[in-house]
Amino acid sequence: MINLAIASGKGGTGKTTVAVNLALALIPDYDNVELLDCDVEEPNAHLFLKPEFELEKAVGIPVPAVDHDRCTFCGRCSEVCMFNALAVLKDQVIILEELCHGCGSCAYLCPEKAITEYNRPIGTIKSGSAGKLKFGGGYLNPGEAMSPPLINAVKKMIQPDHISIIDAPPGTSCPVVSAVSGCDYCLLVTEPTPFGLNDLDLASQMVSKLGLPAGVVINRSDLGDDRVEKYCRHAGLPVLQKIPFDKELAGLYARGEAVVSHNREWRRRFKALFSGITGNKKEVSRP
Amino acid sequence: MKILTVISGKGGTGKTSLVASFASLVPDRLVLVDGDVDAANLSLITGAREFESHDFSASKVAVVNPETCNSCGLCLELCRFQAVAGDFSIDPVACEGCSFCAFACPREAIEMQEKVSGRWFVSRTPYGALVHARLGIAEENSGKLVTIVRNKGQELAKASGKDYLLIDGPPGIGCPVIAALSGADAALIIAEPTVSGLHDLERILSVCRHFGITAAVCINRYDLGPEQSKSIEAYCLKEGLVMVGKIPFDRAFVDSMVQGIAVTEYTGGALLNRISGVWDHFLNVAEQLSG
Numbered sequence: 001m002i003n004l005a006i007a008s009g010k011g012g013t014g015k016t017t018v019a020v021n022l023a024l025a026l027i028p029d030y031d032n033v034e035l036l037d038c039d040v041e042e043p044n045a046h047l048f049l050k051p052e053f054e055l056e057k058a059v060g061i062p063v064p065a066v067d068h069d070r071c072t073f074c075g076r077c078s079e080v081c082m083f084n085a086l087a088v089l090k091d092q093v094i095i096l097e098e099l100c101h102g103c104g105s106c107a108y109l110c111p112e113k114a115i116t117e118y119n120r121p122i123g124t125i126k127s128g129s130a131g132k133l134k135f136g137g138g139y140l141n142p143g144e145a146m147s148p149p150l151i152n153a154v155k156k157m158i159q160p161d162h163i164s165i166i167d168a169p170p171g172t173s174c175p176v177v178s179a180v181s182g183c184d185y186c187l188l189v190t191e192p193t194p195f196g197l198n199d200l201d202l203a204s205q206m207v208s209k210l211g212l213p214a215g216v217v218i219n220r221s222d223l224g225d226d227r228v229e230k231y232c233r234h235a236g237l238p239v240l241q242k243i244p245f246d247k248e249l250a251g252l253y254a255r256g257e258a259v260v261s262h263n264r265e266w267r268r269r270f271k272a273l274f275s276g277i278t279g280n281k282k283e284v285s286r287p
Numbered sequence: 288m289k290i291l292t293v294i295s296g297k298g299g300t301g302k303t304s305l306v307a308s309f310a311s312l313v314p315d316r317l318v319l320v321d322g323d324v325d326a327a328n329l330s331l332i333t334g335a336r337e338f339e340s341h342d343f344s345a346s347k348v349a350v351v352n353p354e355t356c357n358s359c360g361l362c363l364e365l366c367r368f369q370a371v372a373g374d375f376s377i378d379p380v381a382c383e384g385c386s387f388c389a390f391a392c393p394r395e396a397i398e399m400q401e402k403v404s405g406r407w408f409v410s411r412t413p414y415g416a417l418v419h420a421r422l423g424i425a426e427e428n429s430g431k432l433v434t435i436v437r438n439k440g441q442e443l444a445k446a447s448g449k450d451y452l453l454i455d456g457p458p459g460i461g462c463p464v465i466a467a468l469s470g471a472d473a474a475l476i477i478a479e480p481t482v483s484g485l486h487d488l489e490r491i492l493s494v495c496r497h498f499g500i501t502a503a504v505c506i507n508r509y510d511l512g513p514e515q516s517k518s519i520e521a522y523c524l525k526e527g528l529v530m531v532g533k534i535p536f537d538r539a540f541v542d543s544m545v546q547g548i549a550v551t552e553y554t555g556g557a558l559l560n561r562i563s564g565v566w567d568h569f570l571n572v573a574e575q576l577s578g
Contacts, residue, residue: 009325009326010298010299010326010328011295011297011298011299011326011458011459012297012298012299012300012458012479013298013299016483041296041458041459041460041461041464041490042296042297042298042458042459042460042483042486042487042490044297044482044483044486044487047482047483047486048482080386080387080390082347082384082385082386083385101383101385102367103367103368103383103385103387104365104367104387105385105386105387105390105391108365108387108391109387109390109391140460140461142460142490142491142493142494142497143465143493143494143497143498144461145430145461145462145465146461146462147459147461147462169459170298170299170325170326170458170459171325171326171429171457171458171459172325172326172422172424172425173324173325173422173425173426173427173429174425174426174427174429175459175461176325176425177380177425181380181381193541193544193545194328194331194332194544194545194547195303195326195328195331195544198326198328198331199326199328202325202326202424205424206424206425209380209424209425210380210425223538223541224541224544224545225545247511250511250512251511251512253481253483254480254481254482254511254512254514254515255481255482255512255514255515256481256482256483
């Protein structure tokens, strides 16, 4: 129905808070809401939703294994690997699995067909539900460098007839692009500080590069200055919600609780945020 | 010279504000590195003036020559990154630069072209040199760019006989974090007293241990989550991690950021004492444990 990514250039601006509260605010009115945690390096949404997991699956990337009986040590695999994951010595091939991107070129191009591939696990995906809310998430194994394959695996769980809320990782590079590409709308969560502004500008460039319509949530809106709002006006980014700093809100977040579960007014505000997004999306996608 | 990396796992716990503050405590004795090349902010509060800038090109992107291409479709079939479209054009954002298509193309119609995917800079600050970078939007290879700025920082620190290379790390636990931690003598984890903060602390600690790096912990805004703060302290005790201090929530952090200066240049008193206490304690840990 709609794939809605929650992203931000800067970390710790409140992406997970917005994703969780938005999902929970929609639950009473919709039967088809799902939240997908694509911040696989530091996944936290499950701490707030406490879902019951029904499915758990290891996700890996295909890495090469060399059959040393067939190998003639010609060096072709090492030559075609752009990531320096294979080193061919006089009588052995050394494979540096953690450098392998799983492109498959070494196996395909080996003239002796001496390379096979097997899946090396880099993390797990889990899915389940928290009441009516469907939940899925990815969990990168600590020590692993590459998160995009795991993010893509989480995104494969998206159900097309659902309101799918995607909690993206921070930044503007490959993991974020994996999480937000193909979405219908990107909500950028920021804070009104120089860091927030700098990183909002980067995130906004990223969504324009990907051609996604976007809107902004300003968190801790009363700390800092008004440069973020000025920027949004200038860049034509609608500010769809402002969340003031509040020690009670901070306390709820600290304990892993969602404010919409405690406060009707906040439930109303998050529902309004969703209306703002769907209205705004129509406006943007109009030719 | 000690290499010290400040990390957090979770974003927005206050790494950059604290790194700038630490630098202000030991002016002229360090070189700074901003290891968050996706969203670099350290230059915004250290009065940085750029005096050197370089292109960063580490990756290639496939380009199809439509004259030679006979639309056989092999590249589309082989590409594992969904970078080849139905009309055999290449999506440069999705292209991983693996060159598989270029090697496999029977007509040799695909060329791999170098692309500039970012820039890196050396700036002057009142505390010492700062090496930082800006990765192009939606680009890859942030780990390589982090390695470049870290190595440049190390070279400058050695050449000028500084005592510390202080690296402001990126959030997360993936490739740029691993690059920022590599070769560090000790890591300082800035934790946030929330359920997310504790969860992320556990994960970033596993990464430090995986690479054999000594870590100490500081809790920022400890008073916003008193119970979770206690849980983090208990966790550190259980794991044998040194807690080097706790810093309270203070609007001065945001107010000083708006002024473009480190919080230690903005306010004195109790907050300054807390921050310098954390720094001194962390240095002691780094000296003792890394020999």
